Amino acid sequence: MSSGGVAELFICEADAVPESGRGVRFAVTAFGEAATGFVVRHHGKVYGYLNRCAHVPIELDWAEGEFFESSKTYLMCSTHGAIYLPENGQCAGGPCKGGRLRPIALREENDKIYWQPDDFVRAPQIPIKPHHDEL
Ligand code: FES
Numbered sequence: 001m002s003s004g005g006v007a008e009l010f011i012c013e014a015d016a017v018p019e020s021g022r023g024v025r026f027a028v029t030a031f032g033e034a035a036t037g038f039v040v041r042h043h044g045k046v047y048g049y050l051n052r053c054a055h056v057p058i059e060l061d062w063a064e065g066e067f068f069e070s071s072k073t074y075l076m077c078s079t080h081g082a083i084y085l086p087e088n089g090q091c092a093g094g095p096c097k098g099g100r101l102r103p104i105a106l107r108e109e110n111d112k113i114y115w116q117p118d119d120f121v122r123a124p125q126i127p128i129k130p131h132h133d134e135l
Helices: none
Strands: 009-013 024-030 033-042 045-050 091-093 103-109 112-116
Antiparallel strands (some): 009 112, 033 045
8 A cells, every 4th residue: 555645547458558569648637737648668668758748848649659769769759859768758869858758657567557646747637527417
């Protein structure tokens, strides 16, 4: 049990995230706004980041889930080509110089992947439906 932290949230089955292949996006609330996170697998391990370029705050994937560039070595922002190291999110070239992706803590267990909300990247807002049927 975690010590008073927010409960982790299920993202997907482990086999939905193939080695250096398509990533899986998941909804988050980042710094108070609706956003997405993503998970990719690199050398067998899963890594999670906020889906936001360090250069200009827009999503990285030009086609949904496509985060790796063609050599499968780096994660790449499709807009102006910033590249990031999958294992730590550090910028490795391009206009993100000196920046890094915002990591999101993940846990892979029993063939399932979960993420851990923190103070700035929180669970997605759930729209509250009015209770029309209340008497
Ligand atoms: S917005 Fe991502 S490289 Fe510029």
